[in-house]
Amino acid sequence: MGIIAMRINNLGYLIKEGIRGIFLHGFMSFAAVCVTVACLLIVGSFTCLTYNITLMVEDLNKTNEILVYVDEDLSDAEARSVGTLINKVENVYKATFVHKDDAFESFVETYSDKDSLTGVDTNFLRHRFVVILEDNGQFQQTIKDLEQVEGVAKISAARELAEGFTTIQNVLQIASVAVVGVLLVVSLLIISNTVKLAMYDRREEIAIMKMVGATNSFIRLPYVVEGFTLGMVGAGVAFGLEWFLYELLRNRMAAASTLKLIDFVPFQELLLPMIVTFFAAGLFVGIVGSWTSIRKFMDV
Template sequence: MKGFGYLVKEGLKNVWVNRIMSIASICVLVSCLVLTGSATLFSVNVSEMVDQVGQNNETTVYIKDGYSQLDAVYIGKEIEKISNVNSVTFYSKDDAILQFKNQLGDELFSQIDEDKNPLPDAFIVVMDDLEKYDETVAEIQKIDGVDSVLNRRDFAEKLTNISHMVNIIAIGIVIVLVVISLFIIANTIRATMYSRRFEISIMKSVGATNSFVRMPFLVEGMLIGLISAAISVGGLALLYEGISQVFVTTNIPFDFIPFTNVLLPVVASFVVAGMFVGFAGSFLSIRKYLKMEGNEILGW
């Protein structure tokens, strides 16, 4: 147990002795984790929106310009006759413009003439079965006076495509930055081993096991990964909250999942990923030295 403590202590010391390379490794790994986490969280938010759209049985039916509200009442009655329609709620152009004013502020609408409201009257239609969505929309569009129907499926499909694109980009970022991280960390460990080559040579000469020689370097790599994970969680939290606030202040209708809801998975994945990359970089770097005898390590 005392020997294990000594090896861990040596690994911690290596991080400080080679602090320039350690800082470089940490910076690269933090960039990798933050970029990957950002892409993943964006994908999660888009997927959540897609699910909400998919579970929403509502669609909006717009009435042609020039039809009075009395005409709209008859159009609503025709929509209600469709078998898959559960309910029909009238949504006047006056209600629509009022909602826009409440959301975006009166200043943007101060010059708009209330009598020249450009928005159409509409109905909020709730369907019983979304599997019959296309069929129901086709029947609604046949009704005289119906201008258009908001196609939420197209919206959901576009969001899904965005989600897939983000996933592909995230995978590409992960592959490239993991390779870079492994290279930087491997060089850090290699520099450490070179500076301690006499010590390694002596240990190998007196019969030290590969595990004994390897342990400090593995601890060094894993510690670099752990430090990177801790910094990355904080950086990602600040970035995520900052972007969320931008969407709130600009009134963009995109509800982000609270970061506290994903904090534990983010911390767990960052710690595992950071320590794995650090471990792998160290493991790959020291393999060559473990195959050598004491004199070979020194080049004699």
């Protein structure tokens, strides 16, 4: 029991020394936490954005609907007759004609400020066909075939939008790896330097402890505790800020009628992976940053 009590007392002393080291160099500790917060905020933001764009791309890729706009110079009867040619295109399951007046009414129903559209001429819209495909795997070829149909002026497909989002997604992934890599290195360096300052101030004490037989683990632990604490504090602050900023942005975007296309999921859906990501990164930066700074002081 005496040995166990002594070990517990030693552990308490070492943890207390680690916490003391944080306040001993308050400015460097503050800088380490701030850089860790900035790093994790950027990591979290890229992760949230990429996740939401991935969901949008998946939803858009599931659609098998294409809007085919006919030449605006065609009469109503001529515009309707284009549907016969569209239905003959391979892989077209069904083509439904939508008159421009009906399209305008649908547009008005989805627009928040209906009064501002009173008296607007519907001629700015075109007759269109809503085309349903049989097989999405032949999407690109079907688009090419539809473009060759006489009377077709323009084709709009959600899949094209999905490809645009996919490009953005790929750019974000590449950018996130580069930015996160740089910021992780900066965080490691600052935490490492913070711990080095604490060890430099106590270098004579460390030398004496080594000479009287203190183990490397006994000497290292306070500094590992210091790095761990800095990393965890940074992770906690960053997580809280990420949650607040994400929900603020999501609510603002939901309220903006021009951004209805971008519908972010609630942060609760991302809660578990974000907690794991933030605190694992904080743990890594804190412990690795402190551990790498200890080595040079271990040789007496």
